[in-house]
Amino acid sequence: MTDDGILELRDLLQKHGTRRDLDLHLVERVEEAPALFQAGLVHRKWAVVADETTQRLAGTYLASALNAPLLRIPGRAGGAVVAGRAEADRLTRQLQTSGAEAVVAVGAGSLNDLTKFASQQLGIGCAVLATAPSMNGYTSAGAALLEGGVKLSVPCAPPRITVAPIGLLCQAPARMIAAGYGDLRSRPVSGADWYLSHRLLGTPYAAEALGLIDEADRVAAAAVDGLATRSPAAIANLTTGLLLSGMAMDIVGTSAPASGGEHLVSHYLDMFHFSCGGPHDLHGCQVGVATLALASLYERLLKIDIHAVQAPTHEPWTDLAERLASHFGPLWSAVEPIARQVHGDDEARQDRLETLRLGWAETTTELRRILGPNPTCTEQLQRAGAPIRFADLGVSPEQTRAALLHARFVRARYTVLDLAAELGLLDSWVDDLLATSHL
Template sequence: MDNYDKAAIPSLADCLKAADETREMLVDRGCYAQIPALLTRLYRGTGVYLISDENTREAAGGGLKKILDGAGIPVRGEFCFPANPRLHAEYAHITAIREKLSALSGLDETVPVAIGGGTVNDLVKRAASELGRTYLCVPTAASVDGYTAYGAAILYDGYKQTMSCPAPLALAAEPEVLARAPAYLSSSGFGDLASKIIAGCDWILCDIAGPAGAPAAEPVDTTVWNMTQPGLLDYLERSVNAARGDSDAVAALFEALAITGFSMQAFKGSRPVSGSEHLFSHVWEMDDLSLDGVPVTHGHKVSIGTLAAAAYYEIFFADPAGPPSPPSGDRPSPSQRMLAVSSAFEGSRGRDLVVKTALEKYVDDAAVKRIREAVTDNYKELRDRVLARLMPYEKLKEMLGRALCPLQPESIGLSRSQAIATARRAQMMRNKYCILDLSWDLGLMETILSRMEDSEQYLR
């Protein structure tokens, strides 16, 4: 138990009741049959526009269309992305969906329906928001936490960012469709769920020793915290067999991901569910990471990011007496920093935005002094609480292995050294304080990375 943990963990129903954007969520067997009534009850529109990809249309779209036709709900059109190459959350797709919806002249209230995984949902979520409409989400795999979340993770100008947009007004998830999803999607969802371990550690760290100095630089919102953290290990254990086709495990995984999504909806940001481990995956998303020509899923990148971040934490807190000592020498100046970031993202379309972000979060010497004091003064509490939240690396690896997640960087198309070196670029990416920022501000990043490289244990 952490200081923030409360005895009562909110259920999915509690989270739904507290949600300010999502009004209804159907997760029962045969629930598609209730969609026509749901549309009539909640939405202003009289017709729908279905957005899917070839796989998800086959898995759910066809059956749903029959139900809509049978109920007399007009299907005004369909937008189906090809199954291959695998769909990316590129902003250009949002423009395309928006244009299709706008072209339904005189039918402004047509309801967009996202039938698919995280990418289809994120694209429709943002497109609907840009048109000022609400949409219906029909998830087809327990693969991400974004279905119930506020915001969409979109690649814009080559830079992966969370774009603001409300969560769906309603969701309808058929457990049988989720259970039939390919194993790699369920293991991806498991990786995305396991990442919340690191997100929790980063929030504790930030609360105690964030850039404004102690105390409470970015205080933990305990209501939101309790949606994600206290029940996490139990959910991970219950959902570990999801990728093996165990339908109870898939249902538990979907429920856990939906709850963590609701925590983002409540917080209006990704802090409760995404930390340094997601920054690794954001870099690999910018790099279009693929294995044998197939893009690596979000959750599989996050699995390796979670292992890398766990290793990073263990090295940072290895010594009960204090963090590693910083090497002597001056910190890079802002202009040196700008050059370093610019060169690290040479050739990347998102380079200018990363440079801007890295400079925005560059803290002055006085702030570094405050951060150092906060870490030194609170080291024992910080270490105890982070290590209590962090699953030991070997146990984490064993659990991810049982869930069929990738365990070595090579499984996602990276060498071990490339994966470790990613920490440098990951730290440059987002202005959301985490262990990578803290260690960089204290001049410890290179020491930690060289210890990780030399280790016989981490990322092997």
């Protein structure tokens, strides 16, 4: 890529990283990483965390350069590493035994989440060497951990130092690169859900975070055509977009700015995969497809006559719980407290609907602005090589329907899925969506 192009991206990362005391380095080669880690967290006894693949890619080299022990995280059942509570606790004990004062994760989502969590438990320095531009969690203030069958978002500080070597990131599997783009494409829907929650529930909202996500979107949009061919410029743009987007979550202390109903659908698929062997794909691939579905629900929402809608009466908790217990099966004990919170009380629900009716014009104007002119556009995902249909993820129409109807119960986060349900429209909209779109 041109020197000007990479300098602009480095300036952006430095500007936004410095504000949050994070060192973000977009470099050409892995060999530049050890000096950057040592300069950022001086006089430290390091440990390096990797899995079988990332050990080979850069873990062994980095451990040798930092004169550090290499802690290898095994995959589950011979497969990929899972960011689960058991793995996180095991890594915490290993790090404690090693006496490390700082730790660097060599990997992407799962390894970074495990290392963020373990380092926070021990109060030691944390850094990451990014190996794939596959998700925006590198710089986010939280770790997604699977516990009791549920994906929990555990608050913890982002790595103090992130080094993203473009040469290594260009070698990431094509599906992981496409997943990174899919994760960023959630912006119209996650932004709209975040605003909706603020408007109807008064949850925190910060224009600064939305501005950062827009900047991430702008940078990544420049990448779309070069991702399939792994052009270094495109990979650098995508990586920068992901690092900026992750920081937006830090601003408000929740993942809400970049994680709405589309992420709930992805978490739902993850949960059924890990508990019952359901279909599954990379986080960002699931998020990209779910974004298209939720954007279609927003299209329907923006067309309704809110004053003509007769919201159904609030379903008694016992009736809902019976239905959900049968649907979630072995996951129910973990889901129940969250579902109870989502169900809430009738008074709060009536207040929300009243707020919606009174401020309908203003709310829909802002939602249209956030969603942009064409939020259901599949073309960019396709150009980036990302899946665009649930079938591409191995998810059947019945499983898609179930996911869209039940995802709202896996995390207490108000989204268009909740609003559609409260208006009594979710079932019919999902049926219509499945009958009329190619999802």
